Amino acid sequence: PNDAITRAEMSEMLVRGLGLGGGAKLLDGKSLPFTDVTSRQGYIAVAYAIGMTKGMTATTFAPGKSATRAQAAAMIGRTQEKGYAIVELTFSDTASIPAYATYYIQTMAAQGVISGYADGTFAPNKAITRQEMAKVLYGYDKTIGKAKNEAATALTYTDLTSIADW
Numbered sequence: 001p002n003d004a005i006t007r008a009e010m011s012e013m014l015v016r017g018l019g020l021g022g023g024a025k026l027l028d029g030k031s032l033p034f035t036d037v038t039s040r041q042g043y044i045a046v047a048y049a050i051g052m053t054k055g056m057t058a059t060t061f062a063p064g065k066s067a068t069r070a071q072a073a074a075m076i077g078r079t080q081e082k083g084y085a086i087v088e089l090t091f092s093d094t095a096s097i098p099a100y101a102t103y104y105i106q107t108m109a110a111q112g113v114i115s116g117y118a119d120g121t122f123a124p125n126k127a128i129t130r131q132e133m134a135k136v137l138y139g140y141d142k143t144i145g146k147a148k149n150e151a152a153t154a155l156t157y158t159d160l161t162s163i164a165d166w
Contacts (some may be wrong), residue, residue: 004127008063011053012043014075017137020046034061052078066127070101073114076140077104085110091122098124113139
């Protein structure tokens with residue numbers, strides 16, 4: 001749960017979460033502007049085609065690089081319809097949030113999908129962990145009516161004690 005998610009893994013998670021996994025099979029092997037994408041190519045191609053993601057540069061995607069919290073917010077936010085309310089960000093490190101991610105963090109914070117840490121920071125440049133991504137995706141699914149508030153199934157993972165209680 002505390003491992004970071006790579007940019008390629010996040011692309012796959014989001015494409016599958018949107019129900020576009022079949023498109024990934026169709027686009028696997030198709031040309032991308034990124035010279036460094038060799039695996040999960042179909043998922044990255046779908047994410048790129050629908051405007052969910054951009055490269056680190058015009059020709060690099062950095063698929064193995066850890067995704068940051070700001071990048072995750074931007075990628076998820078780009079899939080949402082426009083017109084959501086925004087909130088003023090009051091994190092103590094708001095000034096370090098990249099401009100490309102500010103609007104998306106504002107809208108998702110207003111929806112209760114994304115939040116900061118107990119110390120008042122958002123940590124936009126920190127790698128997003130698997131458990132943080134799971135929480136954000138669940139919050140997003142609740143916002144769009146995809147997730148249900150049903151009782152949770154008892155968890156039996158061997159690393160259960162390392163999962164945060166939030």
